[in-house]
Amino acid sequence: MAGPVPPVRTALVAGGLLAALAAVAAAGLQLGAGSLDDPTHGAIFLELRALRFGAAVLAGSGLAAGGVLVQGLFRNPLASPSILGTTAGASLGGQLVLLLGGGLAVSVRPEMLLSVGSVTGALVALLVLLALLRKGADRVTLLLTGFVLSTLLVAAGSFVVSVAQEQHELGRAVVAFTLGGLGGVGWAQVILAAPLVGIGLVAAWLWSGPLDLLLSGETEAAALGVDVVRARRWVVVWVAILTAAGVALGGNVAFVGLVVPHALRRIVGAEHRRLIPLAALGGGVFLAGCDVIARLVPTRAEMPLGVVTGLIGAPLFLWLLRKTVTT
Amino acid sequence: MSLEARAITVSRGGREVLMEVSLAVEAGAVTGVLGPNGAGKSSLLLALLGALADGLDAGEVTLEGRPLSAWSAGERAQRVAYVPQTTELTAPLSVRSVVAMGRQARTGWSPWSQLGADEVVDDAMARTDVTGLSERRFDELSGGEQRRVLLARALATEARVVLLDEPAASLDVGHALSLYGRLRELAADGYAVVVVLHDLDDALRFTDRALLLREGREVAMGPTPEVITPERIETVYGVRMRREAGLRFEEMKA
Numbered sequence: 001m002a003g004p005v006p007p008v009r010t011a012l013v014a015g016g017l018l019a020a021l022a023a024v025a026a027a028g029l030q031l032g033a034g035s036l037d038d039p040t041h042g043a044i045f046l047e048l049r050a051l052r053f054g055a056a057v058l059a060g061s062g063l064a065a066g067g068v069l070v071q072g073l074f075r076n077p078l079a080s081p082s083i084l085g086t087t088a089g090a091s092l093g094g095q096l097v098l099l100l101g102g103g104l105a106v107s108v109r110p111e112m113l114l115s116v117g118s119v120t121g122a123l124v125a126l127l128v129l130l131a132l133l134r135k136g137a138d139r140v141t142l143l144l145t146g147f148v149l150s151t152l153l154v155a156a157g158s159f160v161v162s163v164a165q166e167q168h169e170l171g172r173a174v175v176a177f178t179l180g181g182l183g184g185v186g187w188a189q190v191i192l193a194a195p196l197v198g199i200g201l202v203a204a205w206l207w208s209g210p211l212d213l214l215l216s217g218e219t220e221a222a223a224l225g226v227d228v229v230r231a232r233r234w235v236v237v238w239v240a241i242l243t244a245a246g247v248a249l250g251g252n253v254a255f256v257g258l259v260v261p262h263a264l265r266r267i268v269g270a271e272h273r274r275l276i277p278l279a280a281l282g283g284g285v286f287l288a289g290c291d292v293i294a295r296l297v298p299t300r301a302e303m304p305l306g307v308v309t310g311l312i313g314a315p316l317f318l319w320l321l322r323k324t325v326t327t
Numbered sequence: 328m329s330l331e332a333r334a335i336t337v338s339r340g341g342r343e344v345l346m347e348v349s350l351a352v353e354a355g356a357v358t359g360v361l362g363p364n365g366a367g368k369s370s371l372l373l374a375l376l377g378a379l380a381d382g383l384d385a386g387e388v389t390l391e392g393r394p395l396s397a398w399s400a401g402e403r404a405q406r407v408a409y410v411p412q413t414t415e416l417t418a419p420l421s422v423r424s425v426v427a428m429g430r431q432a433r434t435g436w437s438p439w440s441q442l443g444a445d446e447v448v449d450d451a452m453a454r455t456d457v458t459g460l461s462e463r464r465f466d467e468l469s470g471g472e473q474r475r476v477l478l479a480r481a482l483a484t485e486a487r488v489v490l491l492d493e494p495a496a497s498l499d500v501g502h503a504l505s506l507y508g509r510l511r512e513l514a515a516d517g518y519a520v521v522v523v524l525h526d527l528d529d530a531l532r533f534t535d536r537a538l539l540l541r542e543g544r545e546v547a548m549g550p551t552p553e554v555i556t557p558e559r560i561e562t563v564y565g566v567r568m569r570r571e572a573g574l575r576f577e578e579m580k581a
Contacts, residue, residue: 075415209436213428217415219378224484225404225432270418273438 010268010278017281021057024288028053032295055185055193055249056291057284060256062197062246063087064283067257068275069204069239072211073232074142077265078321080258081243084146085125087254088153090240090247091178093121095160098174114177115192118244125153126236157252177251179304182291189249196245201280204238208272211235215270250287253306255313260286262320329354330375330407330488330519335386337370337379337543344370345543347386350521352488357510357520359534359551361527363564366540368523369412372490375521376409404432408481412492412523414473422460422468422476426452429483451482455509471502478509489513491522495529504578507533527555527568539563 029036029049036042067080074084081087097117132145157178164174176184204211210231213221218228246253260282261275268274290308297303330352337345345367352358352375360368373379374388377395388395390406398406408429416425427448434445452458455475460468465476474494481489491510495503510520511533524530530537530551537551541563547554560568 075418205438207436208438209431212420212424213431215416215418215420216428219373219376220409220411220414220416222378222400223376223404223407223409224428224480225401227400265419269424270420271424 010274013264013268013278014281017278017285020285021281021288024285024292025053027292028056028288031292051187051190052182052185052291053288055182055190056288058190058193058197059182059246059250059253060260060283060285060287061280062193062200062242062244062249062283063253063256064260064279064286065201065204065276066239066242066246067283068261068272068279069211069235069242070257071261072214072272073235073239075215075217076142077262078143078258078317079146080255080261081122081239081246082252082254082257083143083150084129085150085153086122086129086239086243087247087252087257088150088157089125090118090122090244091252092153092157092160093117093119093124093244094177094248095157095164095174096121098170098177099160099164114189115196115244115248118248119196119240120244121153122240122244122247123237125149126240130232130236154252179251179306182250182305183302185249193245193249196241196248200238200242200245201276203234204242205273205276207231207235207238208276211272212270250305253287253309255309255317256283256287258320259313259316329392330388330390332371332375332388333386335371335374335388336384337367337374338381338384339370339379343384343543345374345540348538348540348543348545349386350375350538350548352519352521353536354487354519355514355517356535357514357522357533359530359537360521360523360540361525361530361537361554362540362546365542367543368540369492370543371538371540372409372492372521372523375490376407377403378409401432404484404486406486407488407490408484408486410474410477410481410489410491410494412494412496414477417466420465422457422463422465423448423452425465425476426457426479426483429480432484445483447485448483451479454482454512455479456505471498474498474502474506478506482513487517488519488521491520493523493525495524495526500576501578503529504576508578527560531555 029046032049034041034045036045038045063081070079070081070084071077094114094117097113101113129146129149133142161174161178165171210226213224213226214231222228261279264278264282265275268278290312291305294303294305294308332348332350334347334349335345336343336347348371350371360371362368374383377388390398390403395403427445429451430445430448452461455478457475457479460472465473468476494506498506507529510522514520522534534551536549537554538548539546539554539559546563547559557568560566
């Protein structure tokens with residue numbers, strides 16, 4: 001279809017992102033502590049790095065696509081799962097599962113339940129946010145409400161961390177999950193998160209038509225035939241699933257869901273059927289790239305992934321905010 | 328195609344904004360909804376659209392004899408179209424994509440159903456004279472251009488009832504005339520057009536029938552020249568109305 005975004009440009013962006021993904025994959029497999037030429041451990045290093053790369057791509061895709069959806073849902077380009085407290089909710093859900101799972105010593109391994117906890121946490125956070133917002137709340141009210149909710153959930157998360165510290169192993173696991181990072185990611189987590197990201201992406205893409213109409217506001221969308229209540233309900237579910245999968249893999253990683261969709265929207269336009277798949281690809285490249293940077297920085301311990309995305313994302317967010325306020 | 332409000336009462340924000348107002352929308356005519364600020368004109372339009380958040384307090388709105396609420400949003404959108412006074416759409420979308428939004432209720436929501444050419448979209452754009460803007464970004468158009476694109480989007484739904492909320496507000500005289508000209512053409516093609524408007528002179532020139540509201544109540548309903556009388560205007564608006572020859576503008580035919 002013709003538009004301000006010729007299909008050629010979309011194809012170029014997709015091609016560029018695929019090339020970047022290949023480059024990041026090559027770097028991610030090569031770089032890191034330990035040599036691939038090591039006769040005894042080389043194969044293990046390669047497997048761990050491949051696993052880590054896959055987890056980064058999945059988490060980045062989920063968070064970026066989740067960002068596209070909340071920005072569409074709230075018609076606010078500055079909204080994102082991390083700013084609205086959705087990632088903090090998913091994080092808290094995950095922390096609670098680790099805490100209770102560890103405490104109860106149940107037969108199921110905690111990481112199996114991590115996804116369930118994160119999805120539930122994200123869903124609750126989104127529902128609370130929707131309940132707090134009055135109809136027609138403006139952009140600033142949305143961001144402030146999300147910020148307060150996020151702060152509350154992070155505080156609750158810190159409380160869980162301090163409780164978990166009473167048991168050494170549990171404390172370590174909860175802190176590692178909270179800081180984010182793909183260093184300790186295992187097959188179980190990737191296998192659990194992959195279907196969540198896959199289902200979330202396909203479902204979100206199938207809803208791209210109503211999401212486009214919702215950009216006109218609820219009254220106009222309803223006049224154009226969208227069942228607004230139903231659309232909102234389902235989009236909230238897909239956001240929760242995508243965000244939770246991202247958090248279950250990479251922890252509370254900020255800014256991916258904000259920066260990636262925003263940058264892409266400027267290049268390929270706001271139509272969701274283009275934006276959702278490209279944001280998923282772009283989010284994967286961004287997070288896998290940040291993970292490579294986290295490994296490259298010469299600190300004694302590896303730099304947490306959330307720190308890298310924050311250091312890149314926060315200045316970008318401020319720049320976007322400035323631009324949005326002035327326009 | 329019949330859309331009818333029967334003795335509807337509507338509250339918004341705890342205040343009654345419409346009281347026992349009735350309006351039968353007529354095919355082949357432009358119906359004006361008139362009244363001072365706060366008379367309930369926009370609320371009536373939203374009620375006809377079925378878009379009031381809290382619904383009706385009393386009375387009912389029917390579409391083809393069935394209550395509006397018994398229709399799904401998609402079915403309604405194929406029958407009643409809406410052009411808002413100002414749109415909330417600020418996203419970077421092409422004019423063509425915005426007009427194509429009007430097709431979704433008919434073609435379905437799936438992403439692939441939005442691909443490919445659509446003659447209805449082309450036709451709607453030609454009728455509102457926005458074909459030349461097709462590749463432009465909607466958020467970068469002037470207010471007048473946006474209004475025409477929104478009318479094209481409404482026409483792309485192929486609904487035969489079109490509701491417009493102050494479509495000529497903030498338009499210059501040329502664009503306003505052109506827009507009213509389009510509405511007259513639609514009525515001539517058998518569309519039912521309902522338009523909220525402020526300018527009584529425009530109402531006299533471009534509407535066939537008018538409903539005059541004051542503080543949520545019907546003051547008069549009928550052929551526009553019979554509704555707009557000096558006595559009523561004095562009562563409703565508190566101004567004196569005089570008929571005198573002033574400037575008159577007309578669209579130039581190419």
